[in-house]
Amino acid sequence: MTSLDKVKQRAEFDAKAHGYYLNPDPEFLLNLLEGLRKNEERYGYPSCPCRMATGEFEVDRDIICPCDYRDPDVEEHGTCYCCLFVDSGTYASKETSPIPERRPMEKQLRAYGIAGEGQPELKQEPSSMLMNIGTGRKILYCKQCGYVVFREEPPYVCPICRAKREMFAEVKARLFFSTGS
Amino acid sequence: MTPKVAGENSDHRVVLYTLSTCGWCKRTKQFLNDYNVEYEYLDLDTATSQERIEAIQFLQEKNVPIGFPVIVVDGETIISGYKPDKIKEALGF
Ligand code: SF4
Numbered sequence: 618m619t620s621l622d623k624v625k626q627r628a629e630f631d632a633k634a635h636g637y638y639l640n641p642d643p644e645f646l647l648n649l650l651e652g653l654r655k656n657e658e659r660y661g662y663p664s665c666p667c668r669m670a671t672g673e674f675e676v677d678r679d680i681i682c683p684c685d686y687r688d689p690d691v692e693e694h695g696t697c698y699c700c701l702f703v704d705s706g707t708y709a710s711k712e713t714s715p716i717p718e719r720r721p722m723e724k725q726l727r728a729y730g731i732a733g734e735g736q737p738e739l740k741q742e743p744s745s746m747l748m749n750i751g752t753g754r755k756i757l758y759c760k761q762c763g764y765v766v767f768r769e770e771p772p773y774v775c776p777i778c779r780a781k782r783e784m785f786a787e788v789k790a791r792l793f794f795s796t797g798s
Numbered sequence: 799m800t801p802k803v804a805g806e807n808s809d810h811r812v813v814l815y816t817l818s819t820c821g822w823c824k825r826t827k828q829f830l831n832d833y834n835v836e837y838e839y840l841d842l843d844t845a846t847s848q849e850r851i852e853a854i855q856f857l858q859e860k861n862v863p864i865g866f867p868v869i870v871v872d873g874e875t876i877i878s879g880y881k882p883d884k885i886k887e888a889l890g891f
Contacts, residue, residue: 645821652819666819667866669842669850699821715822715879718865725864729854730847 624654624663628701631683637691638708640700645713649701653682667699668720669728676727678768679720686719688774756788800838803827808836810889815853815868817843822880823867829882835889842866 628650632639640646652666664670665680679685687697694716695707707713718725758765762778771785800813812830816823818841830837842850857864862878869877871888 640821645825648824649819649821652817652821655819667817667821667823669817669864701821715865715881718863722864726854729850729864731851731854 619654619657619663621650621654624650624657628653628682632702635688635702637702637704640703640713641708641711642713645700649699665699666701669725671728671730676724679724684720685772690716690719757785758788760784760786800840802838803831803836805830805834805836807834807889810835810871811873812837812889813870813873814839815857815866815870816841817866819843820866826867826869826880826885829880829885833886833889833891 628639631637640649649666653663656666656670657663660670660672660677662674662677663682664677665682665684668680668684670677670680683702684697687702690697691702691704696703696713696716698716698718698720700713700715703713753769754767755769756765756767757771759775759778759780761780761784762775764775764777765788766772766785771782773782774780775784812835814823814826814830814837816827816839823841827837827839840849840853842853845853854864857868860876862868862876865878867878867880869885869888871877875888877884877888
């Protein structure tokens with residue numbers, strides 16, 4: 618079981634690494650950390666405390682904390698959606714308020730078992746590369762540092778070198794998979 | 799199942815859609831407790847899938863963005879997100 622201390626340490630470490638701060642209100646912060654702890658316990662990963670998770674890793678991947686939306690949200694609003702991570706200005710003002718949801722609607726709906734329009738069905742056998750073909754994922758690389766991801770969309774910000782989404786390009790290569798004998 | 803929290807201010811029927819883990823949801827519940835408002839709430843993350851779908855369909859019908867908390871006063875006034883001034887206004891405080 619993950620302890621609250623561990624969740625806190627992880628968040629603090631992550632905030633520091635990115636130049637962010639944690640919510641300045643101790644009670645609010647504690648609630649969020651407790652939410653992350655609870656989600657990690659029930660789903661096996663710390664999904665966002667303010668969003669509905671399904672418990673299916675592939676569907677929840679973008680909302681595992683720190684979520685895909687954190688960096689652009691902190692940049693635009695001075696805080697992430699949950700107000701766990703904030704920038705220095707928000708931290709100093711000690712004022713946080715709710716911000717709009719950036720997660721696309723079809724992904725939100727999928728969390729409720731309502732399929733988004735035209736979205737590929739994501740249910741698949743875990744860890745099988747072969748099964749991923751045809752689900753709309755691409756191999757994308759960061760033109761600045763070479764970081765490679767295999768997913769539908771490039772990240773908003775490169776997690777390695779902080780380059781913006783526009784720096785990502787698709788690797789157009791023909792892939793051969795061997796199923797072994 | 800929507801648990802009910804008793805309060806002296808029970809003139810309006812107040813229903814909350816929340817997540818058990820979200821910070822603004824806790825804030826909202828605390829706010830209503832402080833004002834001694836009676837309310838019901840449904841934590842969607844611990845609700846049954848049927849309850850969850852019904853709640854989301856309701857929000858979609860009313861054109862309310864999915865996000866937590868959502869506060870419904872007398873089935874009509876819908877406030878999405880923690881907005882203390884709007885809650886007060888809807889409750890006549
Ligand atoms: S919104 Fe904040 S708390 Fe929620 S997953 Fe993203 S970074 Fe974590």
